[in-house]
Amino acid sequence: MEKMTQDQVRTIANMLRKRSLWMIHYCTGCGAMELPPTMTSRYDMSRLGLAPFVTSRQADILLITGYLNVKTLRRVITVYEQMLDPKYVIGFGSCALNGGVYWDSYAVIKQLDRYIPADLYIAGCMPRPEAIITAFQDLMDLIDSGKADGYKRYKRDLAYYKENQRKVLG
Amino acid sequence: MNIKDYENGSFLKPLASVKYLFKKPHTLRYPKETKPVPDRYRGLHINDVDKCIGCGNCRDICPCAAITMADPSDIRPIEIDKKGANPVRPKIDYGRCSFCALCVEMCPTGSLKMSKDLIYTSPDADAFVWIPLEEQGREPGFTQSDEITPLMLEAEEMEELEPEVRLKSFEEIVHGFTEEQARKEAMRCLGCGICMQGCPAHMKIPEYIQAIFDGKHDESTKFMLEDNVLPGICGRICTHRCQDDCVYQYRGDPVHIMWLKRFATDQLETYKDVEIAKMPSSGKKVAIIGGGPSGLSAAYHLTTMGHSVTIFEQKQRAGGALATGIPMYRLPIYELDKEIGHIEDMGVEIKLNTQVGKDVQFEDLLRDYDAVYIGVGLSYGRSINLKGEEHPNVVQAIDFLREVKVEGRRDITKHVVVIGGGNVAMDVARTVARLQEIKYGSKDTTVQTASLEDWDIMPASQEEIDGALEEKVIFNPAWGPNQVIFNEDGSIKGLEVKKVKHVFDESGRFNPAFYEDQKKLLEGDYIIESVGQMYNFEFIPKEMLDKLEFTPRRKVMVDEYGETTLPGVFAGGDLVETSKGDAISAIANGHRAAIGIDRYLRDKK
Amino acid sequence: MMGIVDKIKEIDGTKVTVQRENRIFVDVEKERVIGTLYSMKLIGFSQLSVLSVIDRIADNQFEIFYVLYNRDEKVNATVRVWIDRDNPVIETAEKIYPSAHAWEREIAEMFGVKVEGNEEAGKPFILENWNDLPPMRKDFDSIKYSSEHFVFRHSEDKNE
Numbered sequence: 001m002e003k004m005t006q007d008q009v010r011t012i013a014n015m016l017r018k019r020s021l022w023m024i025h026y027c028t029g030c031g032a033m034e035l036p037p038t039m040t041s042r043y044d045m046s047r048l049g050l051a052p053f054v055t056s057r058q059a060d061i062l063l064i065t066g067y068l069n070v071k072t073l074r075r076v077i078t079v080y081e082q083m084l085d086p087k088y089v090i091g092f093g094s095c096a097l098n099g100g101v102y103w104d105s106y107a108v109i110k111q112l113d114r115y116i117p118a119d120l121y122i123a124g125c126m127p128r129p130e131a132i133i134t135a136f137q138d139l140m141d142l143i144d145s146g147k148a149d150g151y152k153r154y155k156r157d158l159a160y161y162k163e164n165q166r167k168v169l170g
Numbered sequence: 171m172n173i174k175d176y177e178n179g180s181f182l183k184p185l186a187s188v189k190y191l192f193k194k195p196h197t198l199r200y201p202k203e204t205k206p207v208p209d210r211y212r213g214l215h216i217n218d219v220d221k222c223i224g225c226g227n228c229r230d231i232c233p234c235a236a237i238t239m240a241d242p243s244d245i246r247p248i249e250i251d252k253k254g255a256n257p258v259r260p261k262i263d264y265g266r267c268s269f270c271a272l273c274v275e276m277c278p279t280g281s282l283k284m285s286k287d288l289i290y291t292s293p294d295a296d297a298f299v300w301i302p303l304e305e306q307g308r309e310p311g312f313t314q315s316d317e318i319t320p321l322m323l324e325a326e327e328m329e330e331l332e333p334e335v336r337l338k339s340f341e342e343i344v345h346g347f348t349e350e351q352a353r354k355e356a357m358r359c360l361g362c363g364i365c366m367q368g369c370p371a372h373m374k375i376p377e378y379i380q381a382i383f384d385g386k387h388d389e390s391t392k393f394m395l396e397d398n399v400l401p402g403i404c405g406r407i408c409t410h411r412c413q414d415d416c417v418y419q420y421r422g423d424p425v426h427i428m429w430l431k432r433f434a435t436d437q438l439e440t441y442k443d444v445e446i447a448k449m450p451s452s453g454k455k456v457a458i459i460g461g462g463p464s465g466l467s468a469a470y471h472l473t474t475m476g477h478s479v480t481i482f483e484q485k486q487r488a489g490g491a492l493a494t495g496i497p498m499y500r501l502p503i504y505e506l507d508k509e510i511g512h513i514e515d516m517g518v519e520i521k522l523n524t525q526v527g528k529d530v531q532f533e534d535l536l537r538d539y540d541a542v543y544i545g546v547g548l549s550y551g552r553s554i555n556l557k558g559e560e561h562p563n564v565v566q567a568i569d570f571l572r573e574v575k576v577e578g579r580r581d582i583t584k585h586v587v588v589i590g591g592g593n594v595a596m597d598v599a600r601t602v603a604r605l606q607e608i609k610y611g612s613k614d615t616t617v618q619t620a621s622l623e624d625w626d627i628m629p630a631s632q633e634e635i636d637g638a639l640e641e642k643v644i645f646n647p648a649w650g651p652n653q654v655i656f657n658e659d660g661s662i663k664g665l666e667v668k669k670v671k672h673v674f675d676e677s678g679r680f681n682p683a684f685y686e687d688q689k690k691l692l693e694g695d696y697i698i699e700s701v702g703q704m705y706n707f708e709f710i711p712k713e714m715l716d717k718l719e720f721t722p723r724r725k726v727m728v729d730e731y732g733e734t735t736l737p738g739v740f741a742g743g744d745l746v747e748t749s750k751g752d753a754i755s756a757i758a759n760g761h762r763a764a765i766g767i768d769r770y771l772r773d774k775k
Numbered sequence: 776m777m778g779i780v781d782k783i784k785e786i787d788g789t790k791v792t793v794q795r796e797n798r799i800f801v802d803v804e805k806e807r808v809i810g811t812l813y814s815m816k817l818i819g820f821s822q823l824s825v826l827s828v829i830d831r832i833a834d835n836q837f838e839i840f841y842v843l844y845n846r847d848e849k850v851n852a853t854v855r856v857w858i859d860r861d862n863p864v865i866e867t868a869e870k871i872y873p874s875a876h877a878w879e880r881e882i883a884e885m886f887g888v889k890v891e892g893n894e895e896a897g898k899p900f901i902l903e904n905w906n907d908l909p910p911m912r913k914d915f916d917s918i919k920y921s922s923e924h925f926v927f928r929h930s931e932d933k934n935e
Contacts, residue, residue, distance in 0.1 A: 071903055099927065103234055108925075111925075122291050168924065295928065
């Protein structure tokens with residue numbers, strides 16, 4: 001046990017972490033519509049060790065299910081900051097990437113990763129349940145390889161994120 | 171099942187649920203199992219970049235501004251110099267795309283499709299932009315259909331005179347659009363501007379069609395006049411290469427750009443009210459020899475640039491081939507008067523019946539004017555050294571057409587042979603058909619053409635050939651003229667023709683060969699040669715003519731601004747044009763020469 | 776028995792258009808809105824379904840409409856009033872229909888219509904930190920606002 005380096009501990013921890021991910025059931029946009037079939041018996045995401053969860057402090061994954069407007073962004077940031085490390089963010093569909101169909105809207109923020117760090121994006125408007133499950137598997141691989149480090153980036157570049165948040169939230 | 175059933179049932183009843191152990195589970199164990207995707211599923215795009223022409227209609231229709239046009243050459247080289255195409259291909263931002271498939275429905279070539287694949291994840295937000303290719307190996311899903319489409323694939327029908335009616339007079343065949351038809355036709359235009367490449371004058375086609383749709387005919391005419399000084403004439407007789415490039419050709423009928431142009435100009439009685447920017451006077455004088463389309467075009471544009479321009483026209487009427495060559499049923503004379511009247515209103519002086527070399531000397535023009543433009547065109551018929559062509563009943567097409575149009579000639583013999591297969595030959599044959607109908611009521615008369623070219627390579631446009639066929643012109647394609655056969659009394663019996671082996675040799679040069687043993691006689695007592703025209707530079711003094719250089723194809727050598735090897739002398743029109751030699755090319759290089767002359771005059775200062 | 780249309784027609788200053796059997800439009804002058812709404816409630820239109828605004832920018836007017844529903848007769852009636860777009864003021868209807876309170880706050884925020892008598896109208900409702908034109912007005916340029924306040928990805932190769 002003493003011979004184990006810190007890196008090895010981290011590797012094992014990541015391997016275990018990816019097997020049991022809890023997803024906070026907080027929906028910001030229309031992409032949430034694809035979650036019921038994913039969660040329930042049709043696609044049954046608990047096969048992968050994933051479960052929806054109600055409180056932010058116990059959850060590991062935050063899904064940004066589509067567009068984020070200024071009003072929901074404030075709540076999303078609160079939720080994200082309440083979540084404990086390690087925490088992972090998945091951006092759903094076009095809107096989280098570059099505004100999508102709401103690119104000309106006065107209310108919708110265009111890029112998710114200017115305000116909170118995202119670990120993975122899914123293409124689509126909206127993504128199919130298959131794509132969501134693929135994304136969860138990809139996220140597990142990223143966690144396993146230690147590349148899903150959005151929460152570290154948030155701590156490191158806090159000034160950048162806070163400045164962007166202040167710009168739209170005032 | 172209500173609660174009572176449980177009360178009465180056995181305690182073993184719950185065991186009924188055991189049967190679900192043997193049922194197929196409802197859960198789809200993705201990714202081990204997959205569900206079939208519908209055939210018309212709208213997933214990530216596929217684009218056949220070789221079929222795509224880069225017109226940009228997908229970009230314009232996209233409601234999310236997801237599409238940009240990008241150069242695909244680093245990813246996948248494409249054929250750049252395809253006709254009627256741009257060297258760019260759609261690049262799609264999947265941070266914008268909403269998978270509505272409007273781009274696919276709108277795609278005029280049908281190259282853009284959607285796949286059944288909508289599974290793509292990446293931690294990198296910049297990895298969601300790419301140029302879709304077929305090589306990406308996605309399975310095709312949603313494609314467009316011609317039955318349900320937002321595009322109006324069929325063109326508006328144009329009303330024309332029936333062949334029986336139109337033969338009786340020289341009345342214009344095509345009626346022109348009504349307001350409603352024109353709006354409908356203008357509505358079809360997608361505004362991509364691919365057609366502008368095809369037009370020699372690069373007219374602002376999307377802009378003027380949009381103005382027609384808005385009902386602003388003077389604004390539309392203003393756009394036309396910026397590049398083409400004779401829009402109404404081009405609206406009737408143009409070879410409409412723009413329509414050959416129109417993106418609608420891949421799935422339906424091209425937009426009738428030519429007839430829309432005609433419609434807009436027909437709505438204006440004069441162009442006096444059209445706002446045209448005119449620069450202040452420069453005090454320079456330019457002489458233009460020849461009042462044909464290229465001369466008129468150069469004169470007009472030089473006038474708007476502030477120079478004072480004089481046109482020297484040999485005939486009694488300006489317009490060149492437009493005035494003397496093109497028959498009335500295609501181009502009525504009042505249209506010519508309207509457009510030339512507009513050019514005169516702009517301040518161009520036209521000296522009619524003034525032949526350079528006779529009434530004024532070329533050297534005097536060079537001395538008195540700051541620059542000289544030669545636009546005399548090919549105004550003399552070319553002979554083919556046919557045996558027996560010195561007979562008075564063997565005539566040149568250009569003379570015949572002038573006599574009919576300008577001098578009002580109406581006599582014709584009963585059996586006529588036309589040599590040639592170009593548009594001029596069609597004009598001649600159809601004019602003869604009209605004269606025969608007027609004089610003899612088409613009883614016992616024939617008009618036939620003999621052309622070297624077979625149907626597939628006949629240089630005349632398809633509309634002209636169809637029109638001639640409707641008017642009962644007899645075609646003898648791939649028969650070349652051999653000699654004129656005479657009767658004993660010296661009158662013409664007919665034209666002996668021989669079968670053509672090939673027109674072009676292996677290297678693609680014009681070099682006809684014949685089967686000497688296959689001959690036949692086309693009976694006719696009047697023969698019209700329509701095998702091309704040539705220029706006559708007798709008005710230029712010998713020592714200057716020696717300095718004038720020609721290209722290997724016997725055209726006047728000019729630089730990119732139309733300047734010849736003689737300083738201060740510019741040339742344009744059919745003298746320099748190596749392509750089809752149509753009016754629009756002449757107008758285009760007249761405009762180009764005007765820019766060249768303007769540069770020359772400003773540098774001279 | 777008197778039909779519901781005739782009952783509406785009896786209200787002073789109304790112009791009634793019957794589109795379908797159960798779809799009625801009632802045009803009134805600005806001064807008579809509250810009185811008309813009160814009379815409509817009295818004759819059985821107990822529910823205010825929607826209260827909103829159409830921006831008639833070509834006429835420089837706002838069309839304010841109240842969609843009312845009569846549960847007994849199963850009839851929808853829309854009371855329409857046109858007001859000046861430069862000085863958009865209406866009187867509150869929350870005394871008659873309490874649900875008008877939230878609708879009025881919304882139109883005050885989204886169109887800049889002043890609602891007299893509704894104390895909360897004009898306070899921030901949905902938008903946060905808004906300092907531009909009311910966003911549902913037709914002269915509000917959404918794309919311009921959007922590109923000023925937010926950053927687009929790859930905006931350098933788009934013509935925005």
